[in-house]
Amino acid sequence: xxxxxxxxxxxxxxxxxxxxxxxxxxxxxxxxxxxxxxxxxxxxxxxxxxxxxxxxxxxxxxxxxxxxxxxxxxxxxxxxxxxxxxxxxxxxxxxxxxxxxxxxxxxxxxxxxxxxxxxxxxxxxxxxxxxxxxxxxxxxxxxxxxxxxxx
Amino acid sequence: xxxxxxxxxxxxxxxxxxxxxxxxxxxxxxxxxxxxxxxxxxxxxxxxxxxxxxxxxxxxxxxxxxxxxxxxxxxxxxxxxxxxxxxxxxxxxxxxxxxxxxxxxxxxxxxxxxxxxxxxxxxxxxxxxxxxxxxxxxxxxxxxxxxxxxxxxxxxxxxxxxxxxxxxxxxxxxxxxxxxxxxxxxxxxxxxxxxxxxxxxxxxxxxxxxxxxxxxxxxxxxxxxxxxxxxxxxxxxxxxxxxxxxxxxxxxxxxxxxxxxxxxxxxxxxxxxxxxxxxxxxxxxxxxxxxxxxxxxxxxxxxx
Numbered sequence: 001x002x003x004x005x006x007x008x009x010x011x012x013x014x015x016x017x018x019x020x021x022x023x024x025x026x027x028x029x030x031x032x033x034x035x036x037x038x039x040x041x042x043x044x045x046x047x048x049x050x051x052x053x054x055x056x057x058x059x060x061x062x063x064x065x066x067x068x069x070x071x072x073x074x075x076x077x078x079x080x081x082x083x084x085x086x087x088x089x090x091x092x093x094x095x096x097x098x099x100x101x102x103x104x105x106x107x108x109x110x111x112x113x114x115x116x117x118x119x120x121x122x123x124x125x126x127x128x129x130x131x132x133x134x135x136x137x138x139x140x141x142x143x144x145x146x147x148x149x150x151x
Numbered sequence: 152x153x154x155x156x157x158x159x160x161x162x163x164x165x166x167x168x169x170x171x172x173x174x175x176x177x178x179x180x181x182x183x184x185x186x187x188x189x190x191x192x193x194x195x196x197x198x199x200x201x202x203x204x205x206x207x208x209x210x211x212x213x214x215x216x217x218x219x220x221x222x223x224x225x226x227x228x229x230x231x232x233x234x235x236x237x238x239x240x241x242x243x244x245x246x247x248x249x250x251x252x253x254x255x256x257x258x259x260x261x262x263x264x265x266x267x268x269x270x271x272x273x274x275x276x277x278x279x280x281x282x283x284x285x286x287x288x289x290x291x292x293x294x295x296x297x298x299x300x301x302x303x304x305x306x307x308x309x310x311x312x313x314x315x316x317x318x319x320x321x322x323x324x325x326x327x328x329x330x331x332x333x334x335x336x337x338x339x340x341x342x343x344x345x346x347x348x349x350x351x352x353x354x355x356x357x358x359x360x361x362x363x364x365x366x367x368x369x370x371x372x373x374x375x376x377x378x379x380x381x382x383x384x385x386x387x388x389x390x391x392x393x394x395x396x397x398x399x400x401x402x403x404x405x406x407x408x409x410x411x412x413x414x415x416x417x418x419x420x421x422x423x424x425x426x427x428x429x430x431x432x433x434x435x436x437x438x439x440x441x442x443x444x445x446x447x448x449x450x451x452x453x454x455x
Contacts, residue, residue: 107258109257111255111256111278112256112258113236113258113259113262114258114262116236117235118236118262120262120265136258137261139256139257139258139276139277140156140280141257142343
Protein backbone atom coordinates (compact mmCIF):
# COMPACT_ATOMS: atom_id res chain seq x y z
CA UNK A 1 0.00 0.00 0.00
CA UNK A 2 1.20 3.48 -0.89
CA UNK A 3 2.05 5.52 2.13
CA UNK A 4 0.65 9.06 2.16
CA UNK A 5 2.66 11.51 4.17
CA UNK A 6 -0.05 14.09 3.63
CA UNK A 7 -3.63 13.15 2.97
CA UNK A 8 -5.48 14.22 -0.19
CA UNK A 9 -7.41 17.48 0.03
CA UNK A 10 -11.09 18.01 -0.77
CA UNK A 11 -10.86 21.47 -2.39
CA UNK A 12 -7.93 23.72 -3.15
CA UNK A 13 -4.65 23.74 -5.05
CA UNK A 14 -1.71 21.35 -5.15
CA UNK A 15 1.48 22.90 -6.46
CA UNK A 16 3.63 19.97 -7.52
CA UNK A 17 7.10 19.65 -9.03
CA UNK A 18 8.31 22.77 -7.26
CA UNK A 19 12.06 23.05 -7.68
CA UNK A 20 13.53 21.36 -4.62
CA UNK A 21 14.31 23.81 -1.82
CA UNK A 22 12.01 26.59 -3.04
CA UNK A 23 8.73 25.63 -1.30
CA UNK A 24 9.20 28.28 1.36
CA UNK A 25 9.74 30.91 -1.31
CA UNK A 26 6.55 29.78 -3.02
CA UNK A 27 4.67 30.20 0.27
CA UNK A 28 6.08 33.65 0.68
CA UNK A 29 5.22 34.88 -2.80
CA UNK A 30 1.66 33.61 -2.65
CA UNK A 31 1.26 35.34 0.69
CA UNK A 32 0.91 32.37 3.08
CA UNK A 33 1.67 33.92 6.46
CA UNK A 34 0.81 33.55 10.19
CA UNK A 35 -2.76 34.64 9.53
CA UNK A 36 -3.45 31.80 7.08
CA UNK A 37 -7.05 30.62 7.46
CA UNK A 38 -6.99 27.27 5.69
CA UNK A 39 -4.75 24.21 6.02
CA UNK A 40 -1.48 24.43 4.13
CA UNK A 41 0.80 21.37 3.83
CA UNK A 42 4.37 21.70 2.78
CA UNK A 43 6.49 18.77 1.63
CA UNK A 44 10.15 19.40 1.05
CA UNK A 45 12.70 17.10 -0.50
CA UNK A 46 10.29 14.54 -1.88
CA UNK A 47 11.57 11.90 -4.35
CA UNK A 48 10.62 12.81 -7.92
CA UNK A 49 10.79 10.68 -11.06
CA UNK A 50 11.37 13.73 -13.25
CA UNK A 51 13.84 15.81 -11.29
CA UNK A 52 15.23 13.52 -8.59
CA UNK A 53 13.85 15.66 -5.79
CA UNK A 54 11.05 18.16 -5.57
CA UNK A 55 8.90 20.17 -3.16
CA UNK A 56 5.09 20.13 -2.97
CA UNK A 57 2.67 22.66 -1.48
CA UNK A 58 -1.01 21.91 -0.83
CA UNK A 59 -3.34 24.75 -0.05
CA UNK A 60 -6.87 23.89 1.00
CA UNK A 61 -9.89 25.91 -0.05
CA UNK A 62 -7.99 28.29 -2.26
CA UNK A 63 -7.46 28.57 -6.02
CA UNK A 64 -4.61 30.79 -7.18
CA UNK A 65 -5.14 33.79 -9.44
CA UNK A 66 -3.16 34.38 -12.67
CA UNK A 67 -0.76 36.86 -11.03
CA UNK A 68 0.13 34.29 -8.35
CA UNK A 69 0.69 31.66 -11.02
CA UNK A 70 3.04 34.02 -12.87
CA UNK A 71 5.00 34.54 -9.67
CA UNK A 72 5.36 30.79 -9.15
CA UNK A 73 6.49 30.38 -12.77
CA UNK A 74 9.24 32.90 -12.15
CA UNK A 75 10.80 31.03 -9.24
CA UNK A 76 9.94 27.47 -10.27
CA UNK A 77 9.27 27.30 -14.01
CA UNK A 78 8.51 23.55 -14.03
CA UNK A 79 5.90 23.61 -11.26
CA UNK A 80 2.53 22.01 -12.04
CA UNK A 81 -0.74 23.29 -10.69
CA UNK A 82 -3.52 20.88 -9.77
CA UNK A 83 -6.85 22.46 -8.95
CA UNK A 84 -8.76 20.08 -6.72
CA UNK A 85 -12.53 20.14 -6.47
CA UNK A 86 -14.28 17.52 -4.35
CA UNK A 87 -11.16 15.29 -4.20
CA UNK A 88 -10.83 15.26 -8.00
CA UNK A 89 -8.22 16.97 -10.11
CA UNK A 90 -10.45 19.46 -11.93
CA UNK A 91 -7.61 21.18 -13.80
CA UNK A 92 -3.92 20.41 -14.23
CA UNK A 93 -1.33 22.51 -15.99
CA UNK A 94 2.31 23.55 -15.94
CA UNK A 95 2.91 27.17 -14.99
CA UNK A 96 4.15 29.36 -17.82
CA UNK A 97 6.63 32.22 -17.70
CA UNK A 98 4.91 35.18 -19.35
CA UNK A 99 6.74 37.34 -21.92
CA UNK A 100 6.13 40.46 -19.88
CA UNK A 101 6.09 40.74 -16.10
CA UNK A 102 3.86 43.55 -14.88
CA UNK A 103 3.13 44.56 -11.30
CA UNK A 104 4.30 41.40 -9.52
CA UNK A 105 7.93 42.33 -8.90
CA UNK A 106 9.83 45.40 -7.94
CA UNK A 107 13.02 46.44 -9.67
CA UNK A 108 16.18 45.30 -7.85
CA UNK A 109 17.80 48.65 -8.60
CA UNK A 110 17.18 50.98 -5.63
CA UNK A 111 17.91 53.93 -7.95
CA UNK A 112 15.15 52.94 -10.38
CA UNK A 113 12.32 55.47 -10.78
CA UNK A 114 9.75 52.70 -10.19
CA UNK A 115 10.99 52.44 -6.58
CA UNK A 116 10.20 56.13 -5.93
CA UNK A 117 6.49 56.35 -5.33
CA UNK A 118 5.52 57.07 -8.92
CA UNK A 119 2.11 55.92 -10.15
CA UNK A 120 3.44 53.08 -12.32
CA UNK A 121 3.60 49.32 -12.06
CA UNK A 122 7.11 47.92 -12.41
CA UNK A 123 7.44 46.14 -15.74
CA UNK A 124 10.01 43.66 -17.02
CA UNK A 125 10.86 41.95 -20.26
CA UNK A 126 11.84 38.27 -19.94
CA UNK A 127 15.30 38.12 -21.52
CA UNK A 128 15.83 34.44 -20.77
CA UNK A 129 13.60 31.74 -19.30
CA UNK A 130 16.39 29.42 -18.12
CA UNK A 131 17.70 30.80 -15.90
CA UNK A 132 15.01 33.42 -15.45
CA UNK A 133 16.49 36.79 -16.38
CA UNK A 134 14.37 39.92 -16.34
CA UNK A 135 15.16 43.39 -17.65
CA UNK A 136 13.41 46.43 -16.18
CA UNK A 137 11.81 48.38 -19.05
CA UNK A 138 12.51 51.63 -17.19
CA UNK A 139 16.11 51.42 -16.00
CA UNK A 140 17.31 48.39 -18.07
CA UNK A 141 18.69 46.70 -14.93
CA UNK A 142 18.89 42.91 -15.18
CA UNK A 143 17.35 40.99 -12.28
CA UNK A 144 17.93 37.30 -11.65
CA UNK A 145 17.11 37.22 -7.93
CA UNK A 146 13.37 36.83 -8.35
CA UNK A 147 12.15 35.76 -4.91
CA UNK A 148 13.85 38.73 -3.22
CA UNK A 149 11.92 41.15 -5.41
CA UNK A 150 8.47 39.66 -5.67
CA UNK A 151 5.87 42.10 -4.40
CA UNK B 152 9.10 59.94 -30.79
CA UNK B 153 11.12 59.95 -27.58
CA UNK B 154 14.91 59.97 -27.27
CA UNK B 155 15.44 57.83 -24.17
CA UNK B 156 18.26 55.36 -24.79
CA UNK B 157 20.90 54.91 -27.45
CA UNK B 158 19.75 51.27 -27.59
CA UNK B 159 16.52 52.45 -29.23
CA UNK B 160 18.49 53.57 -32.30
CA UNK B 161 19.86 51.60 -35.21
CA UNK B 162 23.17 52.50 -36.80
CA UNK B 163 21.37 53.97 -39.81
CA UNK B 164 19.18 56.13 -37.57
CA UNK B 165 22.19 57.46 -35.66
CA UNK B 166 23.96 58.24 -38.92
CA UNK B 167 20.90 60.12 -40.10
CA UNK B 168 20.90 62.24 -36.91
CA UNK B 169 24.59 63.02 -37.48
CA UNK B 170 23.87 64.02 -41.10
CA UNK B 171 21.12 66.40 -39.99
CA UNK B 172 23.45 67.80 -37.29
CA UNK B 173 26.05 68.45 -39.97
CA UNK B 174 23.54 70.57 -41.88
CA UNK B 175 22.76 72.51 -38.68
CA UNK B 176 26.37 73.63 -38.20
CA UNK B 177 26.15 77.10 -39.85
CA UNK B 178 23.09 77.94 -37.73
CA UNK B 179 24.68 76.49 -34.59
CA UNK B 180 27.68 78.76 -35.12
CA UNK B 181 25.45 81.79 -35.65
CA UNK B 182 26.57 82.26 -39.28
CA UNK B 183 23.04 81.67 -40.54
CA UNK B 184 19.63 82.30 -39.02
CA UNK B 185 16.81 79.78 -38.78
CA UNK B 186 13.11 79.93 -37.94
CA UNK B 187 12.68 76.17 -38.15
CA UNK B 188 11.19 75.90 -34.65
CA UNK B 189 9.54 79.33 -34.58
CA UNK B 190 6.73 79.35 -32.03
CA UNK B 191 7.78 76.04 -30.47
CA UNK B 192 8.37 75.76 -26.73
CA UNK B 193 10.80 73.36 -25.02
CA UNK B 194 10.15 72.35 -21.40
CA UNK B 195 13.56 72.04 -19.79
CA UNK B 196 13.35 70.08 -16.52
CA UNK B 197 16.68 69.70 -14.77
CA UNK B 198 16.31 67.95 -11.42
CA UNK B 199 20.10 67.84 -11.18
CA UNK B 200 22.70 70.47 -11.96
CA UNK B 201 24.06 70.53 -15.48
CA UNK B 202 25.93 73.21 -17.37
CA UNK B 203 26.72 71.92 -20.83
CA UNK B 204 23.69 69.78 -21.42
CA UNK B 205 21.14 72.35 -20.31
CA UNK B 206 22.80 75.32 -21.97
CA UNK B 207 23.38 73.51 -25.23
CA UNK B 208 19.75 72.31 -25.36
CA UNK B 209 18.55 75.84 -24.73
CA UNK B 210 21.03 77.26 -27.24
CA UNK B 211 19.87 74.69 -29.79
CA UNK B 212 16.24 75.70 -29.26
CA UNK B 213 17.07 79.42 -29.47
CA UNK B 214 19.19 79.00 -32.63
CA UNK B 215 16.19 77.40 -34.33
CA UNK B 216 13.88 80.24 -33.29
CA UNK B 217 12.13 78.39 -30.45
CA UNK B 218 11.87 79.16 -26.74
CA UNK B 219 12.71 77.20 -23.58
CA UNK B 220 11.16 77.31 -20.14
CA UNK B 221 11.65 75.23 -17.03
CA UNK B 222 13.87 74.90 -13.99
CA UNK B 223 17.46 73.98 -13.30
CA UNK B 224 16.93 72.88 -9.73
CA UNK B 225 13.75 71.49 -8.27
CA UNK B 226 13.92 73.78 -5.21
CA UNK B 227 11.07 76.29 -5.31
CA UNK B 228 9.04 74.31 -7.84
CA UNK B 229 6.13 72.03 -6.99
CA UNK B 230 8.63 69.15 -7.11
CA UNK B 231 10.01 70.34 -3.77
CA UNK B 232 6.47 70.00 -2.36
CA UNK B 233 6.52 66.30 -3.17
CA UNK B 234 4.85 66.21 -6.58
CA UNK B 235 5.49 62.99 -8.47
CA UNK B 236 7.49 63.11 -11.68
CA UNK B 237 4.44 61.73 -13.48
CA UNK B 238 2.32 64.72 -12.41
CA UNK B 239 5.03 67.27 -13.23
CA UNK B 240 5.40 65.72 -16.67
CA UNK B 241 1.64 65.79 -17.33
CA UNK B 242 1.58 69.49 -16.46
CA UNK B 243 4.64 70.44 -18.55
CA UNK B 244 3.26 68.34 -21.39
CA UNK B 245 0.36 70.77 -21.55
CA UNK B 246 2.63 73.85 -21.69
CA UNK B 247 5.29 72.72 -24.16
CA UNK B 248 5.91 71.04 -27.48
CA UNK B 249 8.80 68.86 -26.26
CA UNK B 250 10.36 68.02 -22.90
CA UNK B 251 14.01 67.62 -22.04
CA UNK B 252 14.58 65.87 -18.72
CA UNK B 253 17.55 65.29 -16.44
CA UNK B 254 16.68 63.31 -13.34
CA UNK B 255 18.65 61.50 -10.60
CA UNK B 256 16.60 58.30 -10.90
CA UNK B 257 17.34 55.68 -13.53
CA UNK B 258 14.46 55.07 -15.90
CA UNK B 259 12.97 58.53 -15.25
CA UNK B 260 12.96 59.47 -18.94
CA UNK B 261 11.20 56.24 -19.95
CA UNK B 262 8.57 56.94 -17.30
CA UNK B 263 8.20 60.53 -18.50
CA UNK B 264 7.71 59.20 -22.02
CA UNK B 265 4.78 57.12 -20.81
CA UNK B 266 3.02 60.12 -19.28
CA UNK B 267 3.79 62.72 -21.94
CA UNK B 268 2.05 62.98 -25.28
CA UNK B 269 4.83 65.27 -26.50
CA UNK B 270 8.32 63.96 -27.26
CA UNK B 271 10.68 63.45 -24.31
CA UNK B 272 14.45 63.81 -24.65
CA UNK B 273 16.57 62.15 -21.98
CA UNK B 274 19.33 64.47 -20.77
CA UNK B 275 20.70 61.90 -18.32
CA UNK B 276 18.87 59.70 -15.81
CA UNK B 277 21.02 58.86 -12.80
CA UNK B 278 23.61 56.23 -13.64
CA UNK B 279 21.49 55.27 -16.66
CA UNK B 280 21.41 56.64 -20.17
CA UNK B 281 22.51 59.92 -21.71
CA UNK B 282 21.83 59.36 -25.42
CA UNK B 283 22.35 62.91 -26.68
CA UNK B 284 25.85 62.90 -25.16
CA UNK B 285 26.62 59.69 -27.03
CA UNK B 286 25.39 61.21 -30.28
CA UNK B 287 27.52 64.32 -29.90
CA UNK B 288 30.52 62.10 -29.06
CA UNK B 289 29.93 60.10 -32.23
CA UNK B 290 29.49 63.32 -34.19
CA UNK B 291 32.84 64.58 -32.89
CA UNK B 292 34.64 61.36 -33.83
CA UNK B 293 33.11 61.32 -37.31
CA UNK B 294 33.88 65.00 -37.84
CA UNK B 295 37.54 64.63 -36.80
CA UNK B 296 38.32 61.22 -38.24
CA UNK B 297 35.98 61.16 -41.24
CA UNK B 298 34.28 57.95 -40.05
CA UNK B 299 33.51 56.03 -36.88
CA UNK B 300 34.09 52.40 -37.85
CA UNK B 301 37.65 51.12 -37.96
CA UNK B 302 38.92 53.60 -35.39
CA UNK B 303 40.70 52.33 -32.31
CA UNK B 304 39.04 54.10 -29.39
CA UNK B 305 40.71 53.97 -25.97
CA UNK B 306 38.33 54.86 -23.14
CA UNK B 307 39.99 55.74 -19.85
CA UNK B 308 38.78 56.73 -16.40
CA UNK B 309 35.86 55.59 -14.29
CA UNK B 310 34.39 52.85 -16.44
CA UNK B 311 32.37 51.30 -13.65
CA UNK B 312 30.05 54.14 -12.74
CA UNK B 313 30.39 56.47 -15.75
CA UNK B 314 27.12 56.49 -17.66
CA UNK B 315 28.68 58.26 -20.62
CA UNK B 316 31.16 55.46 -21.30
CA UNK B 317 28.54 52.71 -21.16
CA UNK B 318 26.29 54.26 -23.82
CA UNK B 319 29.26 55.36 -25.91
CA UNK B 320 31.00 51.99 -25.91
CA UNK B 321 27.76 50.27 -26.94
CA UNK B 322 27.29 52.67 -29.81
CA UNK B 323 30.93 52.35 -30.89
CA UNK B 324 30.58 48.57 -30.85
CA UNK B 325 27.52 48.90 -33.08
CA UNK B 326 29.64 50.93 -35.52
CA UNK B 327 32.41 48.34 -35.44
CA UNK B 328 35.08 50.46 -33.77
CA UNK B 329 37.95 48.72 -31.96
CA UNK B 330 37.74 49.29 -28.20
CA UNK B 331 40.25 49.35 -25.35
CA UNK B 332 39.19 50.07 -21.78
CA UNK B 333 41.75 51.43 -19.34
CA UNK B 334 40.82 51.91 -15.70
CA UNK B 335 42.07 51.33 -12.17
CA UNK B 336 41.27 47.75 -11.04
CA UNK B 337 38.34 48.87 -8.89
CA UNK B 338 36.75 50.96 -11.66
CA UNK B 339 36.87 48.55 -14.60
CA UNK B 340 34.01 48.13 -17.03
CA UNK B 341 31.25 45.97 -15.44
CA UNK B 342 31.26 42.34 -16.67
CA UNK B 343 27.61 42.54 -17.72
CA UNK B 344 28.43 45.46 -19.96
CA UNK B 345 31.48 43.76 -21.45
CA UNK B 346 29.34 40.76 -22.28
CA UNK B 347 26.82 42.98 -24.03
CA UNK B 348 29.56 44.52 -26.16
CA UNK B 349 31.02 41.11 -26.98
CA UNK B 350 27.59 39.93 -28.08
CA UNK B 351 27.81 42.60 -30.80
CA UNK B 352 30.86 40.88 -32.27
CA UNK B 353 33.51 43.16 -30.76
CA UNK B 354 36.41 41.92 -28.66
CA UNK B 355 37.36 44.83 -26.42
CA UNK B 356 40.69 44.87 -24.59
CA UNK B 357 40.80 45.82 -20.91
CA UNK B 358 43.79 46.95 -18.91
CA UNK B 359 45.36 49.37 -16.47
CA UNK B 360 48.31 50.64 -18.54
CA UNK B 361 47.41 53.89 -20.26
CA UNK B 362 50.86 54.55 -21.80
CA UNK B 363 50.73 51.23 -23.62
CA UNK B 364 47.12 51.64 -24.76
CA UNK B 365 47.64 55.15 -26.14
CA UNK B 366 50.34 54.02 -28.63
CA UNK B 367 48.00 52.90 -31.37
CA UNK B 368 44.87 54.84 -30.40
CA UNK B 369 42.96 56.97 -32.91
CA UNK B 370 40.69 58.39 -30.23
CA UNK B 371 41.45 58.79 -26.53
CA UNK B 372 38.23 59.29 -24.58
CA UNK B 373 38.94 60.51 -21.05
CA UNK B 374 36.48 60.58 -18.15
CA UNK B 375 36.75 61.90 -14.65
CA UNK B 376 37.68 59.62 -11.77
CA UNK B 377 35.66 60.80 -8.81
CA UNK B 378 37.43 61.26 -5.51
CA UNK B 379 34.45 59.98 -3.55
CA UNK B 380 34.85 56.51 -5.11
CA UNK B 381 37.99 56.02 -3.00
CA UNK B 382 37.77 55.61 0.79
CA UNK B 383 41.51 56.33 1.04
CA UNK B 384 42.62 59.77 -0.28
CA UNK B 385 46.19 58.49 -0.81
CA UNK B 386 44.85 55.74 -3.06
CA UNK B 387 42.92 58.33 -5.07
CA UNK B 388 46.04 60.47 -5.58
CA UNK B 389 47.96 57.47 -6.85
CA UNK B 390 45.24 56.48 -9.31
CA UNK B 391 44.62 60.05 -10.49
CA UNK B 392 48.35 60.42 -11.19
CA UNK B 393 48.50 57.21 -13.23
CA UNK B 394 45.66 58.30 -15.50
CA UNK B 395 46.68 61.87 -16.17
CA UNK B 396 46.89 63.05 -19.78
CA UNK B 397 49.91 65.32 -20.26
CA UNK B 398 52.35 66.16 -23.09
CA UNK B 399 54.72 63.37 -21.97
CA UNK B 400 52.00 60.75 -22.49
CA UNK B 401 51.27 62.10 -25.98
CA UNK B 402 54.86 61.64 -27.17
CA UNK B 403 54.28 58.01 -28.12
CA UNK B 404 50.79 58.60 -29.49
CA UNK B 405 49.78 58.88 -33.15
CA UNK B 406 50.10 62.46 -34.40
CA UNK B 407 46.44 62.62 -35.39
CA UNK B 408 45.01 60.97 -32.27
CA UNK B 409 42.15 63.05 -30.88
CA UNK B 410 41.48 63.56 -27.18
CA UNK B 411 37.89 63.82 -26.01
CA UNK B 412 36.29 64.40 -22.60
CA UNK B 413 32.61 64.88 -21.73
CA UNK B 414 33.66 67.61 -19.23
CA UNK B 415 33.79 68.91 -16.57
CA UNK B 416 37.39 67.86 -16.08
CA UNK B 417 39.18 68.32 -12.79
CA UNK B 418 42.84 67.52 -13.37
CA UNK B 419 42.80 64.42 -15.56
CA UNK B 420 43.93 66.44 -18.61
CA UNK B 421 46.71 68.93 -18.01
CA UNK B 422 46.00 72.44 -19.39
CA UNK B 423 49.11 72.21 -21.61
CA UNK B 424 47.26 69.63 -23.70
CA UNK B 425 44.55 72.21 -24.53
CA UNK B 426 46.82 73.93 -27.03
CA UNK B 427 47.67 70.76 -28.95
CA UNK B 428 45.80 69.89 -32.16
CA UNK B 429 44.85 66.61 -30.45
CA UNK B 430 42.55 68.36 -27.95
CA UNK B 431 38.95 68.15 -29.17
CA UNK B 432 37.01 68.43 -25.92
CA UNK B 433 35.90 72.04 -26.32
CA UNK B 434 34.83 71.39 -29.89
CA UNK B 435 33.05 68.32 -28.56
CA UNK B 436 31.16 70.50 -26.06
CA UNK B 437 30.16 72.85 -28.89
CA UNK B 438 28.96 69.88 -30.96
CA UNK B 439 26.22 69.41 -28.39
CA UNK B 440 24.45 72.36 -30.05
CA UNK B 441 24.15 71.09 -33.67
CA UNK B 442 23.38 67.54 -32.50
CA UNK B 443 20.64 68.71 -30.13
CA UNK B 444 19.32 71.06 -32.84
CA UNK B 445 19.03 68.05 -35.13
CA UNK B 446 17.25 65.97 -32.49
CA UNK B 447 14.85 68.77 -31.53
CA UNK B 448 14.03 69.51 -35.16
CA UNK B 449 13.43 65.81 -35.80
CA UNK B 450 11.23 65.06 -32.78
CA UNK B 451 9.21 68.22 -33.47
CA UNK B 452 8.66 67.18 -37.06
CA UNK B 453 10.49 70.13 -38.62
CA UNK B 454 12.89 67.84 -40.47
CA UNK B 455 12.52 64.18 -41.33
